[in-house]
Amino acid sequence: MATSAELREAIAALRDPLLDHTLGELDAVAVAEVTDDGSAQVTLRLPVPGYPAEGALREAAAAAARDLGLEQVAVDIGIMTEEQRQAAVAKAKSKRPSGGGGDEGDIPFNSVESTTKVIAVASGKGGVGKSSITTNLACALAEEGYRVGIMDADIWGYSIPRMMGAGGKPVAFDDLVLPLLAHGVKVISIGFFVDSERPVIWRGPMLHRALQQFLSDVHWGEVDFLLCDLPPGTGDIAISLAQMLPNADMLVVTTPQPAAQRVALRAGQTTAQTGMKVSGVIENMATFIAPDTGREYAIFGEGGGELLAEELSTELLGSIPIDPRLREGADDGRPLVLGEPDAPASKAVRAIAQHLSKQGTSLVGKSLPLQMG
Ligand SMILES: Nc1ncnc2c1ncn2[C@@H]1O[C@H](COP(=O)(O)OP(=O)(O)OP(=O)(O)O)[C@@H](O)[C@H]1O
Ligand SMILES: [Mg+2]
8 A cells, every 4th residue: 555655755746737846846735644544635735725726736636646546535725824825936936937028028938948839820810710729729739748828819809718618717926827727728818807798898008918918927837839819810919919929930720712811811921020920821611521421511612721821831731620519619618629539620630739749849039020110
């Protein structure tokens, strides 16, 4: 039977996904005991009540105890003292790269030390599947073992919270605003801060400020990928974001019909005026595969993705078929790649995720953006 010392060691080695340190380093293991009857008793000390990683840490602790052959596991939660919390926060902040000051504030992703690949998901037209692709790609990358964040940059038309099944208010303490966690992905959306019944009607400076806070004030910690879900078109938000993240890559989403492709071209071309570079095209709603006969129907035409990639001098990273289950998954807060991993659309998303992970880390901080007019 495992000893208390072994249990403590296993629990202490677990990582807090939000503060990016092990529970041992954070001094977050209050109790780890194996009782005489062979059951495990664990008490974790978390920074604040309602800590967003609580659920994930409870599960991880129970799994770690079971891996040691302890079938009966009780995980309790305690809260750190002020002093313990400040020590934990100081540890978390110590890993944050500085993105320098300047007009756009201290955005860690712009630091030369940053190893995060920042990807903006854009399109010309609305409703082509940016948010669906963002959420599915994020979950596919997380399943591959990457640490992933989603920044919902669609301030007026946010849909990431619903699609990821993420709700509640982000917690903030000691100057840290923590993202929420959903399916292992860190998520920030304006939807977490506003009344869902009321439209967000901000423009210009308010929008800019919100995006800036998402990037500089939210504690993203160490993420391998940050996916930014853009609103459609080439408006204020796309321009603001390009200014703040001049070295981000852009993925352009289009449907296969030529008309959509022409509009998408404009979105892709905005990168020419900013420092962003287009790293690929994704064609969505490519074909519909009839579940009864297996026949494929090109409902929205064909070839748009290929053509767009050619015109933007980039690659077509993949074509995602129409699948009604993808929409259902979005409505239920469980992206298709998790709910139906064998669906052709899920396989297409996973192939794109693998491709992105092979593209390597971006050149964040290594080139100078062109001046915006
Ligand atoms: N491959 C697909 N198969 C079936 N339904 C899809 C597919 N891709 C997207 N959808 C559905 O189409 C609708 C629009 O998708 P989504 O919201 O992801 O697009 P968007 O580009 O983010 O839209 P917006 O421009 O409004 O932000 C959603 O209801 C979504 O579930
Ligand atoms: Mg969207």
